[in-house]
Amino acid sequence: MNASAACTPLRFLLNGRPVSIESSSIQTTLLDFLRDRGLTGAKEGCAEGECGACTVVLVAGDGSGSAYRAVNSCLLFLPMAAGHEIYTVESLAAQGKLTEAQQAMAAAGGSQCGYCTPGFVMSLFAEQYRPGRLGPCDPEALGGNLCRCTGYRPIRDAALALGAAPEGPWRDRLAKPAPPLESVEYESEGARFTRPTTVAECLGILAADPQARLIAGGTDLAVESNLHGRRWGRLVSLEAIAELREFRETEDSVRIGAAVTLNEIAARWNAPPESFRQWLPLFASPPLRNRATLGGNLMTASPIGDGAPLLMALDAVAHWAGARGRRTAPLAEFFTGYRRTALEAGELFTAIEIPRPGPAFSRFYKVAKRRVDDISTVAAGMAMDWDSAGRIARARFAFGGVAAVPLRATAAEEAVLGERWNESTVRRAQAALARTLEPISDHRGSAEYRLAVAQSLLEKFWWERREEAAA
Numbered sequence: 001m002n003a004s005a006a007c008t009p010l011r012f013l014l015n016g017r018p019v020s021i022e023s024s025s026i027q028t029t030l031l032d033f034l035r036d037r038g039l040t041g042a043k044e045g046c047a048e049g050e051c052g053a054c055t056v057v058l059v060a061g062d063g064s065g066s067a068y069r070a071v072n073s074c075l076l077f078l079p080m081a082a083g084h085e086i087y088t089v090e091s092l093a094a095q096g097k098l099t100e101a102q103q104a105m106a107a108a109g110g111s112q113c114g115y116c117t118p119g120f121v122m123s124l125f126a127e128q129y130r131p132g133r134l135g136p137c138d139p140e141a142l143g144g145n146l147c148r149c150t151g152y153r154p155i156r157d158a159a160l161a162l163g164a165a166p167e168g169p170w171r172d173r174l175a176k177p178a179p180p181l182e183s184v185e186y187e188s189e190g191a192r193f194t195r196p197t198t199v200a201e202c203l204g205i206l207a208a209d210p211q212a213r214l215i216a217g218g219t220d221l222a223v224e225s226n227l228h229g230r231r232w233g234r235l236v237s238l239e240a241i242a243e244l245r246e247f248r249e250t251e252d253s254v255r256i257g258a259a260v261t262l263n264e265i266a267a268r269w270n271a272p273p274e275s276f277r278q279w280l281p282l283f284a285s286p287p288l289r290n291r292a293t294l295g296g297n298l299m300t301a302s303p304i305g306d307g308a309p310l311l312m313a314l315d316a317v318a319h320w321a322g323a324r325g326r327r328t329a330p331l332a333e334f335f336t337g338y339r340r341t342a343l344e345a346g347e348l349f350t351a352i353e354i355p356r357p358g359p360a361f362s363r364f365y366k367v368a369k370r371r372v373d374d375i376s377t378v379a380a381g382m383a384m385d386w387d388s389a390g391r392i393a394r395a396r397f398a399f400g401g402v403a404a405v406p407l408r409a410t411a412a413e414e415a416v417l418g419e420r421w422n423e424s425t426v427r428r429a430q431a432a433l434a435r436t437l438e439p440i441s442d443h444r445g446s447a448e449y450r451l452a453v454a455q456s457l458l459e460k461f462w463w464e465r466r467e468e469a470a471a
């Protein structure tokens with residue numbers, strides 16, 4: 001596919017019916033499109049993925065069948081819907097009969113003004129039909145939905161009241177695979193949206209059009225568009241590039257394609273390290289994690305992004321491709337400055353590789369203003385291995401929020417090597433942090449506060465190891 005490839009309309013399935021679009025701007029959100037068509041169940045609360053009032057479900061592949069995945073329609077540009085199968089709240093009540101998720105919300109008194117309710121219902125619906133789910137629905141599935149007036153107890157009661165998904169067309173649909181995503185070439189109002197299917201094609205587009213902007217889950221870019229008015233002449237979606245969607249676990253490593261979503265990683269990783277299990281629920285919310293990717297997270301190169309500290313502590317290696325061929329670097333050397341990475345213009349981040357076996361002990365900590373669904377003030381990934389004599393053979397202390405880039409605190413790591421992991425070793429490592437970290441002060445925390453947090457997280461890591469060893 002090249003810059004002059006023929007453009008075609010956008011086609012997708014909406015509430016079971018085919019839709020074809022020829023003239024919406026490439027940055028129209030799916031939410032705005034739905035509401036313009038009179039499907040006003042999905043609401044706009046924030047336009048930045050925070051409130052869940054806009055939640056709809058996409059059909060996504062799950063083993064040999066599929067699953068309903070709740071997503072924020074405010075963060076999907078309309079061309080990203082191409083080839084997908086999408087359902088809104090309007091589709092749930094057939095012939096005037098509410099689905100169980102709707103009935104449960106009504107019976108529990110889970111709605112007052114009702115603004116948030118369609119969003120909650122869609123998240124709850126996706127959760128009820130989650131393949132392999134047993135017992136009541138997990139209220140954590142509603143973690144991306146906010147309600148300002150009902151209070152969460154009745155909504156939680158509704159989730160807990162829902163049992164197995166009932167038989168019928170909604171369940172039958174999941175026995176079949178999700179629609180395969182094909183290439184897209186769409187143009188409107190002078191801007192283009194392209195969806196290549198191979199790395200080579202994607203690199204060709206980047207070489208021919210240096211202004212093209214890559215988009216994976218769009219959870220960062222759509223916020224730039226919705227809230228900051230950013231406009232791009234060309235967006236290149238990574239969603240259909242098979243290599244970027246691969247997840248491969250071998251004896252030596254786990255390789256995660258740049259465009260695999262965070263929830264897919266969790267579903268496909270057989271025995272992830274403990275730090276990953278802790279990291280996942282602290283990252284945004286369930287609908288965000290259904291779209292957000294590791295590639296997108298690392299490529300924002302945010303000093304407070306949560307992916308980097310987790311992965312650096314696991315000795316992850318970054319893989320990317322471009323005109324200079326395939327390149328790799330330890331993630332610890334990947335961030336070259338504030339919001340900068342080792343990638344050059346026209347290059348594509350392809351995968352992250354984590355060596356196996358993983359560390360004996362690993363933890364992830366995130367300190368933010370709220371416990372969940374918030375941006376880190378300080379985040380830390382930590383990992384340790386010991387030799388047969390009980391001395392530290394490998395230590396990894398990686399931090400976000402303590403410098404202009406995410407980093408490994410190598411002076412602190414070196415200070416503990418060969419030592420026993422006891423209080424005096426912790427103090428030595430904390431002193432090394434004080435000597436070497438250079439946090440910034442901003443509205444989330446002063447430099448002094450961030451340093452104190454980093455030091456106390458190190459101490460927490462020590463305490464938790466003691467507790468585990470004593471158990």
Ligand SMILES: Cc1cc2nc3c(=O)[nH]c(=O)nc-3n(C[C@H](O)[C@H](O)[C@H](O)COP(=O)(O)OP(=O)(O)OC[C@H]3O[C@@H](n4cnc5c(N)ncnc54)[C@H](O)[C@@H]3O)c2cc1C
Pocket residue numbers: 048049050213214215216217218219220221222223238258259282283284285288291292293294295296297298299300304305306307347348349350373374375376
């Ligand atoms: C409500 C909300 C909560 C959030 N919470 C968190 C959180 O808890 N922790 C956290 O770390 N982040 C959080 N984020 C930020 C964001 O969701 C993550 O950074 C996410 O992982 C980005 O992935 P994406 O696929 O959506 O990226 P996109 O938005 O698709 O892309 C982000 C950037 O990366 C570039 N890019 C994407 N893929 C590639 C590639 N393969 N090669 C080269 N460049 C690429 C894009 O051009 C763009 O510049 C949150 C965002 C929102 C809206």
Ligand code: FES
Pocket residue numbers: 043044045046047048049050051052053054055072073074075
């Ligand atoms: S409008 Fe708030 S998450 Fe989409």
Ligand code: FES
Pocket residue numbers: 110111112113114115116117146147148149150
């Ligand atoms: S019922 Fe009013 S915001 Fe939830």
